Amino acid sequence: LHNLYGPTEAAVDVTWWRCESEQSERSVPIGRPIANTQIYILDRHQQPVPLGVAGEIHIGGAGLARGYLKRASLTAERFIPNPFSRQPGERLYKTGDLARYRRDGAIEYLGRSDHQVKIRGFRIELEEIEAVLVRQNGVREAIVLARADGTGDKHLVGYVVKEADAWLPVSVLRGLLKEELPEYMIPKAFVFLEELPLTPNGKVDRRSLPAPVNFGVERERPYVAPRTPIEKELASTWSELLHIEQVGIHDNFFDLGGHSLLLTQLASRISQNFHVDLPLRILFDVPTVEEMTVAIAQRQVEQEQDLEVAQMLDELKQMTPEEVKALLEAEANEFSAEGAEYESQGQARSASSLVT
Numbered sequence: 001l002h003n004l005y006g007p008t009e010a011a012v013d014v015t016w017w018r019c020e021s022e023q024s025e026r027s028v029p030i031g032r033p034i035a036n037t038q039i040y041i042l043d044r045h046q047q048p049v050p051l052g053v054a055g056e057i058h059i060g061g062a063g064l065a066r067g068y069l070k071r072a073s074l075t076a077e078r079f080i081p082n083p084f085s086r087q088p089g090e091r092l093y094k095t096g097d098l099a100r101y102r103r104d105g106a107i108e109y110l111g112r113s114d115h116q117v118k119i120r121g122f123r124i125e126l127e128e129i130e131a132v133l134v135r136q137n138g139v140r141e142a143i144v145l146a147r148a149d150g151t152g153d154k155h156l157v158g159y160v161v162k163e164a165d166a167w168l169p170v171s172v173l174r175g176l177l178k179e180e181l182p183e184y185m186i187p188k189a190f191v192f193l194e195e196l197p198l199t200p201n202g203k204v205d206r207r208s209l210p211a212p213v214n215f216g217v218e219r220e221r222p223y224v225a226p227r228t229p230i231e232k233e234l235a236s237t238w239s240e241l242l243h244i245e246q247v248g249i250h251d252n253f254f255d256l257g258g259h260s261l262l263l264t265q266l267a268s269r270i271s272q273n274f275h276v277d278l279p280l281r282i283l284f285d286v287p288t289v290e291e292m293t294v295a296i297a298q299r300q301v302e303q304e305q306d307l308e309v310a311q312m313l314d315e316l317k318q319m320t321p322e323e324v325k326a327l328l329e330a331e332a333n334e335f336s337a338e339g340a341e342y343e344s345q346g347q348a349r350s351a352s353s354l355v356t
Helices: 072-078 126-132 170-178 229-240 262-275 280-285 288-319 321-355
Strands: 002-005 014-018 038-040 055-061 079-081 091-101 109-111 114-119 122-125 137-150 156-161 187-191
Touching: 038 091, 072 091, 109 126, 114 156, 122 126, 126 137, 126 156, 126 170, 170 280, 229 262, 229 288, 262 280, 262 288, 280 288
Parallel strands: 156 187
Antiparallel strands: 002 014, 038 055, 055 091, 079 091, 091 109, 114 122, 137 156
16 A cells, blocks of 8 residues: 655656555655655745754656646746756746655655644644544544634634544543643634535535634633632633633633733733732743632742842941941840740750659
8 A cells, every 4th residue: 555645736646655554653654756756845935944844845856737727827836946956947846735854754744734824923733733633532533723713813623523422521632632732732612513514525614614602611620719819810810811701710721712922911910910920931830720829929928028138138238347247146146045945945844744
């Protein structure tokens, strides 16, 4: 069994890979180029990408078409001069497909570049999330899209067709994805379907996929209302930033749709409301209201202690060396007196225990 890859613009097949029965790779590679064909994986500046880095597949060699019939502008856009050839007139075909080189030199296909989205500064390959989804027990098919919520913010939505009688709560599915994907690649909402809509030629009709009823997240733990003043103020701030009516102390900021940009806004609100500065690295480690409340309280105590020390140092700066020496001697005498009193009390307790 061979896996062949190639577009119509390059005589259909341009790479090949012999499939192994004991293969354990997460995806079947598309392999290496056939004879008289060159494959280049380039970045947006038409430069070769390093090993393991995603780029767009460009095809050169004898199999290229001349262009698109009566579509000169599209031909110029897709069939570009070959910067790696010394032959005049040689061209490369920009496929729009994403891939990367494996360590063994084989090419791994990653999906279409038009299925690549950018959310909050992160470039995300939707097919990469889909591949992880369909590997989970109970998932038969999966598609991921980027959709806007009521505020216009883009979020990832996972569309899942479950196996018959599969038990697959959203919280379980999200937990499985977190084991393999970073936080920004976890869909905020999931839509479960009986089957995926198809186009007349049998491909998934992404435009017909329904929007989620809401972008709310299923709670992994029962709702517990805020109890302390800090928890109440913090939950109110979360509610405003995340556009969620009800926030519990065990809710996770990122599970509710939070991300790094919103976390930066939250850090600013915490500074304004509680007069403490918490670095983002700490906030990442305390994603629930309860944990964040503890971190805020601890920081408040630390800042009070820092203020007391600063005031003491400021007072010392105003004193003469003689005054500082006298103060230290007085403190030493007081410490010695307290130590002697504690020692005598200990001796008395020991004598009392012996009598008893």
